[in-house]
Amino acid sequence: MIELNVNGRQVAVDVDPDTPLIYVLRNDLALNGPKLGCARGQCGACTVHLDGAAVRACQTPVKAAAGQAIVTLEGLGSPAKPHPLQAAFIAEQALQCGYCTNGMIMQAAALLKAKPQPTEADVRAGLNANLCRCGCQPRVVRAVLKAAGKGA
């Protein structure tokens, strides 16, 4: 059994310790936020926070996440108490299909923690390893700047 702290809750999962964290979060813990994308660390759809740092859950063995605070999109905010990024993504309608949205928000949340007042260039650089196929990058940038209290 591996003990995990997910969104403030202690859970135990009975899996091979080398199982990528994404499968455990999605299939064992029934979390929908982190998405299985390329499974190669190239798209960012699976991004979660480990002790506040944005990591690729598809590239993280579950054993490496034990002992750290794991936060997923569900743990970031809720309809009653949205994270500023979640509110800004709704306000800017900053997605089309929404499959990459988890990664955009989780990566941006880590970015804003490290740099609360980013420039547009900071946002673009900070999100550059997160891919969006619908072409919503301009809206995502606007939403992140809005969440930071800047821009639109």
Add this chain to the structure above:
Amino acid sequence: MRHLTEHNALSRRGFGLGLLGMGGGLVIGFRMGADAQQPAAAGPQLPAMIRANPALNSWVRITPDGAVTVFTGRVEIGQGTLTAMRQIAAEELDVAPERITVVSGDTARTPDEGVTSGSFAIKLGGSALAHACADARATLVKAVAEAWKVAPATLKVEDGFIIGTGQRVNYGEAAGLVSLVRPVDANAKRKPASEQRIVGTSYPRTDIPAKVFGDRVFIHDMRPQGMLFGAIARPPAYAARVLSVDLAPIKAMPGVVEVVRDGSFLGVIAKREEQARAAAERLATSAKWDNGPALFAGKNVFEHLLEAPHEVKTIHELKAAATQPPALTHKRTYRRAFQAHASIGASCALAQWQGDTVTVWSHTQGPFPLRVHLAKALRTPEANVRVIHEQGSGCYGHNGADDVALDAALLARAVPGRPVRVHWAHEEEMAWEPWGSAMIVELEGSMDADGRLTDWNHDVWSFPHSSRPGPSGGMDGCNLRSAWYLADPLPPSKATDGGLPNGASARNAVPIYTAANQRVTTHYHQVMPIRTSALRTLGGFFNAVSAEMFLDELATMAGRDPVSVRLANIKDDRLAAVLNRAVAMSGWMPAPVTAGKVLAPEMRGFGVGLSRYKNQDCYVAVVAEVAVDTRSGAVKVRRLWSATDTGRAVSPDGVINQIEGGMVQATSWTLIEAGRFDAGIMRAVDYVDYPIIDFLDTPVIESVLIDRLDQPSVGAGEGSQAPAGAAIANAIFAATGRRVTELPFTRERVRAALQA
């Protein structure tokens, strides 16, 4: 923020087949082309989708408690269409949008509207739903007016309450006075645009909150009780067949529940997703395969397009009685690589058998055609198959969505009663999805001394742009890929090229310009060694990009600038309006392009692209500003400006989201995307080998919408790709004075053109 549910949750649907058979009264199997092109008869015409699904209660139902449910065969693919449908229904019914339940894409419950594609959802599906809702409202108001003995015009409707003469009654009670179980009335009148209060506003998309809070939205998130995971062991080449395979070692792997073999179709069912994937991979590598013949007989795909047997057809021709001898003539050939949908989330489906019947949850664009082809492949009557649409990652056309549905159904049959979810790997999607066709376009044209086009000949060589499943009885064979690999295989359906006005290979090959003599000829390859199908815009993107490049070359030869030459050769004021608007926004002062200019280390330029999608949908003009590093060949698209006229915009923000998203996607297609394959299969299967645009390369975009309240809403989802690609191509041409003729414009290709 209020959460609205577009689709009923799994539990509310009852995870069984209790609803099968509810669609018995629906008309199925309509043929889109025939319907849409039916000539207008005398008297009011019903929208095409209503002619295919005439029952009023197949579009709208009102229960005694006043609850309103509308049904659409259209599906949400990330384009916001279900929010637009909600707006349209709310507008015509005068019911608050959030009180309406929208049911979409379910073969047991909704109208059969074929495939949600081709930018038809609002134009055809929206107009049908609006007409049905207008009929329902008028019918209920009339029934109440008769009961109250007043004229219908004296009554008004507020949020589902009919009000007048000091009385009010809700729709539920009114529905008790009159039957809505009858054909839709052709005489029903939609509201004029001047009275619209919800259509025309940027009503927030109802699916977005769930997507930002991590609620269950996608098939990928469905986890019914007892679900198992499936994965397919893919052949090493498209033409490969199994010679021998030992299933026993795979069955012994951790978590494996079943190993399925049917001919060369090999798959695994396991308790855990990663176990299924690992077992399928080992199954694929341990099997002995015959790889079959080499793709394109080892030739270059463009040689194959020109030389392999194909059908040649002139599909459009205009001939002037007499013309002046042209002042100049020009001819050029352009080429485009295979390009992929490259969805961020690979295709996924969930299937469950109960007895002889199967329910399949799919993000297909066409639940009804998918049902037809599933029934063929599973060799079961269509009535035994129910397809329910659930959202997937954006598809941008025909990706693996339909094929994975058959994979899930084939695997689930081995574990009766157990739901099986199959979620392809990204590299599996990239290798096995249908690709957008490689294409060649050759243009030959002439211009007179006044800068007017006199001759315009457009030849296009292409593989098919649709290998989708089709309507019942509509085609032989089966267009679900795994059916081709079964022990008793079903061959693929014979692909046919879509005719004008929509076109497929020749989409947007008919010029938007007023050349006196015009000819469009298709060189169509029905046989596709690499399977191709609909990638957003079909042939429209490359045909229009080629035409726009060619026009700029002619303009340069004539010493004219790209904007005035366009204005001199169009008659449609709406085309001129978007062109002028985009140019004005950009601040660009158009001037004739100087060919072969001296190159500084960095060259900048502006270019324009103009298109009317399918020659009948939205008008879009895009201006691009690029910077070209003339030593490396790297192109930076600095800014894009667009102006769009899509008639009455149901949701202006929804239109802009589609237009700008299309501009970003087209920037990626134009600059970096090309499929690379070996003798047997696509090899560009991850984001390193098949990169898509990132944040740093995304241009700054500014867009305006010219809303035309008096004009019907037409398709907008595919309108911006071609003008964006063309604007970039023409900006590179203007910056450097040199033309790069093969897409994508990689730095190697640009550098080679600059050094030539």
